Amino acid sequence: MRRKPDSAGIIAALDTPDSGRAEAWARAVAPHVGLLKVGLELFCAAGPQVVRQVAAHRPVFLDLKFHDIPNTVAGAVRSVCATHPAMLTLHGGGGSAMIEAARRAAEDSLGENRPAILAVTVLTSFTAEALAATGVSGGPAQQVLRLARLALEAGADGLVCSPQEVSRLRDAFGEAPLLVVPGVRPAGSATGDQARTATPEDTVAAGADWLVIGRPITAAADPGAAAAAIASGLQSRRLQPSPSHP
Numbered sequence: 372m373r374r375k376p377d378s379a380g381i382i383a384a385l386d387t388p389d390s391g392r393a394e395a396w397a398r399a400v401a402p403h404v405g406l407l408k409v410g411l412e413l414f415c416a417a418g419p420q421v422v423r424q425v426a427a428h429r430p431v432f433l434d435l436k437f438h439d440i441p442n443t444v445a446g447a448v449r450s451v452c453a454t455h456p457a458m459l460t461l462h463g464g465g466g467s468a469m470i471e472a473a474r475r476a477a478e479d480s481l482g483e484n485r486p487a488i489l490a491v492t493v494l495t496s497f498t499a500e501a502l503a504a505t506g507v508s509g510g511p512a513q514q515v516l517r518l519a520r521l522a523l524e525a526g527a528d529g530l531v532c533s534p535q536e537v538s539r540l541r542d543a544f545g546e547a548p549l550l551v552v553p554g555v556r557p558a559g560s561a562t563g564d565q566a567r568t569a570t571p572e573d574t575v576a577a578g579a580d581w582l583v584i585g586r587p588i589t590a591a592a593d594p595g596a597a598a599a600a601i602a603s604g605l606q607s608r609r610l611q612p613s614p615s616h617p
């Protein structure tokens with residue numbers, strides 16, 4: 372089980388199918404970030420081996436967003452524990468039994484060295500309208516709080532949410548849950564498919580532990596320099612940009 376950092380840090384999302392490019396990005400950004408994220412694109416192309424490869428630079432946030440019946444998710448968690456990720460994701464909408472099974476599987480596999488279990492609440496690409504179209508009533512903030520309560524009661528260590536729900540989650544659940552926040556955009560960056568966004572500084576001020584940042588770093592001409600610039604923006608607010616452990 373990893374510990375929460377003392378202050379916010381950056382997680383660089385290595386979204387590419389090319390393990391060589393992921394390696395180059397990892398090397399360039401490692402001095403400026405706390406973790407490296409291996410997500411579906413990279414994992415599906417390069418497999419578990421890429422997690423071990425990237426972990427040579429920084430601990431890995433393995434973001435595969437499991438969502439299946441409890442027995443299947445427990446098996447998937449046992450399988451990925453062999454790569455020793457620091458954190459992994461599942462969908463909060465998978466329900467209590469799935470989350471409990473994931474946590475038990477992680478504990479059985481790695482004991483105290485298990486990855487932190489993070490529940491994704493409402494994807495940051497969702498607008499209120501897009502969420503309503505899936506049949507969920509009440510808007511993103513209400514659904515994030517609903518899924519957060521369910522996930523934390525089922526044993527999740529933290530939550531993935533947009534910058535716009537961070538302060539409400541802190542008000543509701545205090546300092547204990549890890550809050551890992553994508554949809555972060557430095558001023559002037561393209562939002563792309565992200566709908567619920569904020570700047571790194573505002574996201575940290577709201578109470579985030581970790582900022583997940585992909586394209587603003589990896590689409591830059593110099594990814595290392597882009598990561599350094601975001602980190603120094605956070606540092607200028609007296610925050611540590613790259614704690615060494617999650």
Ligand SMILES: O=C(O)c1cc(=O)[nH]c(=O)n1[C@@H]1O[C@H](COP(=O)(O)O)[C@@H](O)[C@H]1O
Nearest residue numbers: 384410434493494495531553583584585586
């Ligand atoms: O779980 C995630 O990391 C995640 C959840 C979410 O709601 N939204 C979201 O964007 N992400 C991930 O965060 C990263 C954001 O990348 P950029 O939009 O390029 O900064 C991507 O790798 C997404 O898979």
